[in-house]
Amino acid sequence: EYGDYTINHIQGCSHGCKYPCYAMMMAKRFGNAKTYEEWCRPKLVENALDILELEIPRLKDKIHSVQLCFTSDPFMYGYDDIAKMSIDIIEKLNGTGIKCTALTKGVLPRARFSPNNEYGITLVSLNEDFRKEMEPNSAPYLERIEALKALHDLGCKTWVSIEPYPTPNFINQKLQDILE
Numbered sequence: 001e002y003g004d005y006t007i008n009h010i011q012g013c014s015h016g017c018k019y020p021c022y023a024m025m026m027a028k029r030f031g032n033a034k035t036y037e038e039w040c041r042p043k044l045v046e047n048a049l050d051i052l053e054l055e056i057p058r059l060k061d062k063i064h065s066v067q068l069c070f071t072s073d074p075f076m077y078g079y080d081d082i083a084k085m086s087i088d089i090i091e092k093l094n095g096t097g098i099k100c101t102a103l104t105k106g107v108l109p110r111a112r113f114s115p116n117n118e119y120g121i122t123l124v125s126l127n128e129d130f131r132k133e134m135e136p137n138s139a140p141y142l143e144r145i146e147a148l149k150a151l152h153d154l155g156c157k158t159w160v161s162i163e164p165y166p167t168p169n170f171i172n173q174k175l176q177d178i179l180e
Contacts, residue, residue, distance in 0.1 A: 003064070003067035003099075003101050004062075004063065004065055006067045006068075006069060006070040007048065007052065009044060009048035009069060009074075009086070010042050010043070010044055010076075010082055011027070011032060011042065011045065012027070012033060012038070012040065012041055013040065013073055013076065014076050014137045015040075015073060015077075015135050016036075016135070016136045016138075017134060018133065018134045018136070019166070019170075023070070024036070027039060040137070042082065044082060044085055048085060049089065056092070056098070060097075064099070065098070065099045065100070065101055066093055066098055066101070067103070068086055068100060068101070073105055073106055074086035074104060075107060076104075076105075077107060077139040083106070086102070087111070090113050090117065094113045094117065100118075101119075102118075102119050103120040103121070104120070104121055104139075105121070105139060105144070106138065106144075108147040108148060108151055110147060110154075112155070115155065115157075117157065119158050120160060120161050121145070121160055122144075122162075122163065123160050123178060124165055125141070125171060127173060128140060130171045134166070134170070162178065
C-alpha cells in the first residue's frame with residue numbers, strides 16, 4: 001500500500017508494541033522469531049546493500065516506489081546502525097531515480113533526499129504514559145512529530161499514519177487533538 005516494492009533489511013523490531021503486531025505474528029508463524037523477546041532484538045540483513053546492488057539493474061524499469069520496510073521499522077529508536085543502513089538504502093535507490101517511502105515509530109532523519117520521497121510517522125496518541133505502556137521502546141511522540149515537521153519544513157512530502165487506533169477500553173482520547 002505504500003510502494004510497489006519493499007525492502008525488508010531488518011528482522012525483528014525493538015519497539016516492543018503490546019498490541020498485536022502483524023509483522024511479529026508473521027515472523028513467528030514462519031519461524032523467523034520464536035518469541036516476543038527474540039522479536040524485540042532486531043538484526044540487520046548485513047548484505048542488504050549487496051542484494052540491492054544486484055536487484056536495481058534487473059528491476060529498475062519496473063519499480064515506481066520502494067517502501068522501507070514492511071516487516072520492521074527503518075528508523076528504530078536508539079539503533080544507529082539500522083538508521084545508517086536505511087539512509088544508505090535510500091541514497092542508493094534515489095541515486096538511480098527510485099522514490100522511497102519510510103514509515104516509523106522512531107525518529108526520521110532530518111535530511112532531504114529525493115524530493116519525490118515520502119516520510120511518515122505512526123501516531124496513535126499524544127499520551128506518553130500510553131506510549132510507554134503500549135509501545136515501550138518507540139520514540140516519544142513529540143520527537144516523532146518534531147522530526148516529521150523538520151522534514152516538512154525542508155519541503156519533503158510527509159504524512160501521519162494513525163493505526164492501530166486504540167479503542168476507548170485502552171485509552172480515552174479525542175482524535176481531534178491528535179489531528180491538530
